[in-house]
Amino acid sequence: MKKKILVVDNHPVMLKFMANLLEKERHEVLTAKDGVSALHILKTYTPDVIFVDLIMPNINGKKLCQIIRGMPNLKDAYLIVLSAVAIEEGEDFAEFGANACIAKGPFNKMAQHVLYALDQSDQRRSGDLAEKTLGGEGVYPREITRELLSVIKHFQVILEGMAEGILEITPEARIVYANPISIALTGMPEEKLLGSHFIELFSETDRQMIEDMLKTMEGKPQTISEESTVNLHGKQIVLKMVPISRDEHTTVVILNDVTEKKRMKAQLLRTGKIEAIGTLAGGIAHDFNNLLMGIQGNISLMLLNIPPTHPHYERLTNIEKMVQSGSKLTSQLLGYARKGKYEVKAIDLNQLVEETSYTFGRTRKEINIHRELAEDLFPIEADQGQIEQVLLNLYINAADAMSGGGDLILKTENVTHNRMKGSLYDPKPGNYVLLTVTDTGAGMDEETMKRIFDPFFTTKEMGRGTGLGLASVYGIIKAHSGYIDVDSRKGQETTFRIYLPATGAKRKAQRGESEKQHEMTRGKETILFVDDEDMIIDVSQEVLKTLGYKVLLARGGREAVEIYEKNKDKIDIVILDMVMPNMGGGQVYDRLKEINPNIKVLLSSGYSIDGQASEILERGCNGFIQKPFNVKQLSESIRSIVESA
Amino acid sequence: MDFTKLAEDLGLDEDEFWELVELFLETSASDLGRLQSAIDRGDIQQTVEAVHSVKGAAANLGFEEIYELAKGVEEKARENSLDGVTEPVRIIKEKCDLIGEMFRAMPV
Numbered sequence A: 001m002k003k004k005i006l007v008v009d010n011h012p013v014m015l016k017f018m019a020n021l022l023e024k025e026r027h028e029v030l031t032a033k034d035g036v037s038a039l040h041i042l043k044t045y046t047p048d049v050i051f052v053d054l055i056m057p058n059i060n061g062k063k064l065c066q067i068i069r070g071m072p073n074l075k076d077a078y079l080i081v082l083s084a085v086a087i088e089e090g091e092d093f094a095e096f097g098a099n100a101c102i103a104k105g106p107f108n109k110m111a112q113h114v115l116y117a118l119d120q121s122d123q124r125r126s127g128d129l130a131e132k133t134l135g136g137e138g139v140y141p142r143e144i145t146r147e148l149l150s151v152i153k154h155f156q157v158i159l160e161g162m163a164e165g166i167l168e169i170t171p172e173a174r175i176v177y178a179n180p181i182s183i184a185l186t187g188m189p190e191e192k193l194l195g196s197h198f199i200e201l202f203s204e205t206d207r208q209m210i211e212d213m214l215k216t217m218e219g220k221p222q223t224i225s226e227e228s229t230v231n232l233h234g235k236q237i238v239l240k241m242v243p244i245s246r247d248e249h250t251t252v253v254i255l256n257d258v259t260e261k262k263r264m265k266a267q268l269l270r271t272g273k274i275e276a277i278g279t280l281a282g283g284i285a286h287d288f289n290n291l292l293m294g295i296q297g298n299i300s301l302m303l304l305n306i307p308p309t310h311p312h313y314e315r316l317t318n319i320e321k322m323v324q325s326g327s328k329l330t331s332q333l334l335g336y337a338r339k340g341k342y343e344v345k346a347i348d349l350n351q352l353v354e355e356t357s358y359t360f361g362r363t364r365k366e367i368n369i370h371r372e373l374a375e376d377l378f379p380i381e382a383d384q385g386q387i388e389q390v391l392l393n394l395y396i397n398a399a400d401a402m403s404g405g406g407d408l409i410l411k412t413e414n415v416t417h418n419r420m421k422g423s424l425y426d427p428k429p430g431n432y433v434l435l436t437v438t439d440t441g442a443g444m445d446e447e448t449m450k451r452i453f454d455p456f457f458t459t460k461e462m463g464r465g466t467g468l469g470l471a472s473v474y475g476i477i478k479a480h481s482g483y484i485d486v487d488s489r490k491g492q493e494t495t496f497r498i499y500l501p502a503t504g505a506k507r508k509a510q511r512g513e514s515e516k517q518h519e520m521t522r523g524k525e526t527i528l529f530v531d532d533e534d535m536i537i538d539v540s541q542e543v544l545k546t547l548g549y550k551v552l553l554a555r556g557g558r559e560a561v562e563i564y565e566k567n568k569d570k571i572d573i574v575i576l577d578m579v580m581p582n583m584g585g586g587q588v589y590d591r592l593k594e595i596n597p598n599i600k601v602l603l604s605s606g607y608s609i610d611g612q613a614s615e616i617l618e619r620g621c622n623g624f625i626q627k628p629f630n631v632k633q634l635s636e637s638i639r640s641i642v643e644s645a
Numbered sequence B: 001m002d003f004t005k006l007a008e009d010l011g012l013d014e015d016e017f018w019e020l021v022e023l024f025l026e027t028s029a030s031d032l033g034r035l036q037s038a039i040d041r042g043d044i045q046q047t048v049e050a051v052h053s054v055k056g057a058a059a060n061l062g063f064e065e066i067y068e069l070a071k072g073v074e075e076k077a078r079e080n081s082l083d084g085v086t087e088p089v090r091i092i093k094e095k096c097d098l099i100g101e102m103f104r105a106m107p108v
């Protein structure tokens, strides 16, 4: 019976012999000199019998057999391996799908075996694999040693285990080897991938570049870098093409998927930008607070000197209120700049959530607030005022997104750092309290979501939103060593997740005392007032004098130390600015403390407390007051320090 | 070497035999060139591949001496050594040249 036959062998002598032999028997024969051409032929030709040489460059016989067996139209083809290697290695050729194996040897013997095998192919029942090894008896004793094979296997294991995709291509850019990763990266089954054109894997736009690089290699490796990645199956890929100098016929291509890495980089860049703007914002807020301080001081002085019946009295108190609003604004900026961490103590987040949401609910009746608060929630170490600010900002945003009413779901739970898996940040291990704030509002698109933490980013109409709400939320959470992320889609719910580290402290979480009523109390002690800004010195001096204090002034750190050294017996308390050129508040404090270990110092700053200020407080400094302060706040702070033992 | 007998032993008619010999000479010439430069470079892997190709075809065509020599070189190389392979390679070339001469002397 006439058969359609394909012979694959890399030796021309073998191909010629087989073709002659089989044609004499009136079969239809095609030959291929390697796996790539074989796969090419098999696209249009469906043979009944295929002879495959086991050891070939590029795609070896074993691989080729496996691929052929995977092709639906060839599953009944009779596969005959030509080699002594299968016998040598003790390898079962049936394992890779062959029906028979013929040992290579003198042509007369081989001719017998080939014809016998063809005969067998007629008689076998379909699906019956692995009949016989023919001619295995000693034509080629120990032809290829185990050593050689084991070296090859060794490399095989390495290639298959690599994290990079590895492809080997011919000078015509046909793929002849693909490791598992590269198969995954291309998203193509191996039998399709092998033999296909390398350049055609990529999109039109990238092809020219890759082709040019392959052409201009001249024996040197070429790289497509992370800056100009190519697109492969929806992934961003870095390519390295290495010519194998040993034989100028092949090129090894190393593929690296950098999609995730690039995404992370972009995010980090964004985080860096937020940080930089934060520093800038903090600086502006600081200067602004000093200005407000000057205004506040002048008003305080005027108010001290006129009776409430004075025609200007009401206007002045109005201005004072506006200064307070201004200072709230800067405190938001400072929160964003993370300079605002102050008065940290163990607090119960549940209690805060309950109180704030209750108050908030009364102002927005169209919103249903649901609370799912965990029992036994870990306490957190935090500044109560700032966390309240965070909560309110989130509530307000949620409510704004639900103009027609909706649900606001507040949830707290105890979690560990494991819950943040897969996020950009690398959380410190430990217990966290997770607060989720979900609303059923308008949601937002990708673009908006990317920018919501940027200061001054707002989608609200002019005059309605400052764009500082979430920026300060971000700053505050960071300052508390916490993490924040958001999940949303246009037209769907929005969920903010905030992780705050649980405190290890056993002490019961307590609620902060409500703000004390500041009393304007007079005194007659002597105060050394240290600040580098004339405007502040002027008004503060006036204010302090009006309150009854005797005031010494220093316009810088060094001067402060000098004056204190001379007058240490007279001076009862020092009011010390944190941020000064040359010698800053911290240094000055240490020098003063050396002169008098029992010195009483009130720190003041246009920044609210930051790491530096809290350090000084930890070293024994007695208090902190944030500019702009009014007369009441100042007198109260002074009294509480002076009167403490 | 008695080529007529060789062809007979292989079950080939003479035309076919000479056709295969011609192919063998062509392929071996390039294999041997590759082999020599691999040996000069000390490239074991290439040496094995090139000499393996010569050896296989020699066995097919019953060129026993070439087969044995090539086998020796291949085994040596597989033990990671190229010591003393120059001589057998030279002899292989000589034998091939001889076959070439006989081929060209053939009455066409």
Ligand SMILES: Nc1ncnc2c1ncn2[C@@H]1O[C@H](COP(=O)(O)OP(=O)(O)OP(=O)(O)O)[C@@H](O)[C@H]1O
Pocket: A393, A396, A397, A398, A401, A439, A441, A442, A443, A444, A448, A452, A453, A457, A458, A459, A460, A464, A465, A466, A467, A468, A469, A470, A471, A494
């Ligand atoms: N829950 C939410 N649902 C939908 N969009 C939101 C939500 N929260 C914030 N956004 C979007 O993020 C933007 C920035 O919010 P952010 O709080 O920083 O400023 P704002 O609310 O616009 O101004 P302000 O803080 O002065 O009220 C908002 O303008 C809005 O587009």
